[in-house]
Amino acid sequence: MSNNDVLNIRLPMVEIFETVEGEGTRAGFPTVFVRLFGCNLRCVWCDTKYSYPPAEAEFVMSIGEIVEKVQAFHSTHLCLTGGEPLLYGERSVALIQALTSGIERLTDLHIETNGAIDLEPFLKGVHSPKVRYVMDYKLPDSGENDKMVLSNLELLRPQDELKFVIGSERDFEAAVEVLQAYSIRALPLFSPVWETMPPHKLVSLMLERGLSQVKLNMQLHKVIWDPAARGV
Helix, strand or coil: CCHHHHHCCEEEEEEEEEEECCCCCCCCCEEEEEEECCCCCCCCCCCCHHHCCCCCCCEEEEHHHHHHHHHCCCCCEEEEECCCCCCCCHHHHHHHHHHHHHCCCCCEEEEEECCCCCCHHHHHHCCCCCEEEEEEECCHHHCCHHHCCHHHHHCCCCCCEEEEEECCHHHHHHHHHHHHHCCCCCEEEEEECCCCCCHHHHHHHHHHCCCCCCEECCCHHHHHCCCCCCCC
């Protein structure tokens, strides 16, 4: 496929904006967010329901247009998110490659993926050291635990992150079991569902179990802005 063919590939979009990263190891850094439309899961506590049906894509953009839009911002960090940004297979690979090769200032491109997409084709197809995966492993309270591709757990690398959104003590125990059962090199993140798992309670559980290698993952953007706000 020629470079022009790649740049003409079109993808359904929700939004592109610049703000500070709200969570993970890059929390607080100015970051450009590229949010694709579409998701293969329906998590109970999802906070971006506007990114999948029955909502509709806000617009469609070519890869070339996405790269051009991202270039208009200043941040050296970029987050590819959704929905599920890896939903489009080879088109998603082409977008990742175009972003890393077409924007020289980028130092970090982290991809938020939901754990229900096989990462192997992306790890084989994308070789840039700038690319990292932040995999959100769905626990029982999400309603989508049975959709997880378990082989992903041992594919994650030290530069990647493994996020667990924890809504209850049942979720907490399930996350601990995953960490004990698999050889995981990625950094584990425990993120509380504030309504059902107050942060102070999650911290207490982490300390009681001696989880010194797990990072508490607070959503900074929900502290700065209204939790329902978009484009922040």
